[in-house]
Amino acid sequence: MPVTFPMPYAEFLGALPVKSVEFDLPEAVEMSRTAGGDLLVAAIGARLWQGEVMLGKLNPWEAQDAQALIDLMRGAGSSFLATHTRYPYPRQDPTGSVLGASTVQIAALDGTDARMISLKGLPVGYALSRGDMLSFTYGATPLRYALHRVQDAQITADSSGVTPAFEVLPHIAPGAQVDAAVTLVRPHCKAIIVPESTQTGRQSRFMRDGMSFRFLQTLR
Incomplete structure (x- = not known):
């Protein structure tokens, strides 16, 4: 059936074998220095949440399922509800x-x-x-x-x-x-996967380890 964006927690983040989710709220400022040595700091936009999702060790079938979900989310217009799984x-x-x-x-x-x-x-x-x-x-x-x-x-x-x-x-x-x-x-924001941030991890004989992606809050 057609996917509706943003994908709810249960359909994307909650469906992945997540090991950890990290959230950060980086500054959105620019800084300049006057001739007298004063530092001038000004806000240049909204502060947006960003972070990284790390998956645990996966068997081949789990890795295939996770990769399919992540690849779906990498397309233009795709989005999901991001929540801090450690502090629900x-x-x-x-x-x-x-x-x-x-x-x-x-x-x-x-x-x-x-x-x-x-x-x-x-x-x-x-x-x-x-x-x-x-x-x-x-x-x-x-x-x-x-x-x-x-x-x-x-x-x-x-x-x-x-x-x-x-x-x-x-x-x-x-x-x-x-x-x-x-x-x-499970408070959440709407987020997208940062382009070119997805890591497919390393495949051993029986397991895949190190799959991850970065995300960024979007207000649209």
Whole structure:
């Protein structure tokens, strides 16, 4: 049946025998130096997530299946939902059981400070920690996927399930809306495989080892 992009976690990243996924949020700045020795740094664009997916040792059939999936994703227009497989849940809810079926939403955004966000719909006393991730969608045609990392040491939901405002990185893009649904379980961004980054690994008599690819968040 025809593939729909971005491919959901279960159909691509979750279907690969992943050994590790690394995420990075590199700076998007340019720097210049004045005659007096001052360093001038300016932002030149949105900060986008990037990283690398490493697969484990594969038998020949596993390697063939993985290569077919990866090659599909290397085509123009292909994309998938990238999530940090090592940290699928918030730190203080390592199985997601406390969150359960809660419907989490954006409670408030700061119109003057794109770093700040508040959530609602959480269990009473639910805690988020520095390094936890959250995601939501915004915009239309295209639908954009935002992935943010909590920067405050700890945020706790009050008796109404609402958090105080807290800081996230990267900054929240224009277009994000109050009441948008927020994902805390396998939060994700839309990503593409970086061209010419795929490594097919080495084939021994019985196993293939070292298959990997790099990915980059896309907002389109």
